[in-house]
Amino acid sequence: SQQGEEDPQALSIQEGENATMNCSYKTSINNLQWYRQNSGRGLVHLILIRSNEREKHSGRLRVTLDTSKKSSSLLITASRAADTASYFCATVISNFGNEKLTFGTGTRLTIIP
């Protein structure tokens, strides 16, 4: 099973509403990263949050991290049609003295104009 799993798998909301996506993971992390992917294109990095951080903002994006619940959420406020994309969390864990980054399977977000 995946180290990081996004929930929901798909989400459709009206333009202007807020969108929340969640990522749960199994083992302790060093950091967690969120990426966006427009259909068939490369992933674009959004936010990196370290294990000792609880919240980070970037424009309309807000990421929270709850290490006690092993979960993170990505909030997009005042959604726009251009936010339609798949969103992936990637967890970074320690692995025999190195680090390993693993992607989840993503949340497909559709913004309805």
Add this chain to the structure above:
Amino acid sequence: EAQVTQNPRYLITVTGKKLTVTCSQNMNHEYMSWYRQDPGLGLRQIYYSMNVEVTDKGDVPEGYKVSRKEKRNFPLILESPSPNQTSLYFCASSLARGRSYNSPLHFGNGTRLTVT
């Protein structure tokens, strides 16, 4: 413009015909990696490279080869492609040094490979 460039964007080939997908980055990144993306499986790492002449297997390396002779280039080689290698492939690079993922990954736009 800082970018990761993959070529070709689309590739259709037949089983057993050797092919190479090129990847180049202009950000002087030490770390480069290849991923494949399949429906329901997310992105899975094929190979990665921490620096020139240093490559390591990822989670799904079987059937693939890579080389890192120059810092900017990291080609993916399929010596004898098979239909189960039909997938969307991404190259990525990062400022991260050593075996650390404390910097974001920069992705290319992908190569959609079909093996018949």
